Amino acid sequence: MTTGDDRPVLVLVAEHEPAVAELQRRYLAREGLEVELERDPARAPGTCARLRPDAVVLDLSTAARPAELYRRVTEAARPAPVVVLVPTPEPAARGIGDVRVTRPFAPRVLVAAVLAALRGDTAAPPAEPLRAGGLAVDPVTRTARVGDRPLALTSTEYDLLEHLIGHPGRVFTREQLLAAAWSAGAGSGSRTVDVHVAQLRAKLGTGNPIRTVRGVGYVLDA
CATH class of the missing domain: 1.10.10.10 (Winged helix-like DNA-binding domain superfamily/Winged helix DNA-binding domain)
Known part of the structure; x- marks a missing residue:
């Protein structure tokens, strides 16, 4: 998958669990997306400003102030869409983000959410059997x-x-x-x-x- 200027679409994955981050990277790469990993979601605003990704997957499950982190990431990444990963139950992260994926998640659900966000959809359709x-x-x-x-x-x-x-x-x-x-x-x-x-x-x-x-x-x- 490429952008209008023929460069690969870059997705930044800010995820605190290394194994989960690698799983996300692997499934997103299958769709032809270039993936960069940020192991500390708190550093995602600075990484967004440096890399200028086309989309961001932001893990909010360990954020002390998820709404604040989401705001800083969306500002740094703008106009790139931000897909948020929220825990179950999700009281602290409730209502944050237009495209949300609840943990634990199936990799194809995440891929569907990222592709929907890149298309400008505000909700990703569930993956079909x-x-x-x-x-x-x-x-x-x-x-x-x-x-x-x-x-x-x-x-x-x-x-x-x-x-x-x-x-x-x-x-x-x-x-x-x-x-x-x-x-x-x-x-x-x-x-x-x-x-x-x-x-x-x-x-x-x-x-x-x-x-x-x-x-x-x-x-x-x-």
């Missing part, structure tokens, strides 16, 4: 089911399945799946992908739609 035959994956609740049978998936198995079903018919190498479903620096190799795909297939049961493409990787058939 992804389907392939009798398999359904819900990005909002991070759950999956085959027919009426819920699947008990690990977080990595869910991320792997969501990535595959989100791109039906596309063949992914093991390296591409590692980048999509494992955090940077996890130290995982191609054998790890094979093991998780095998576990996922076992849970999907007879007729699972994940197919091996010999010499390449895996694909989920729609």
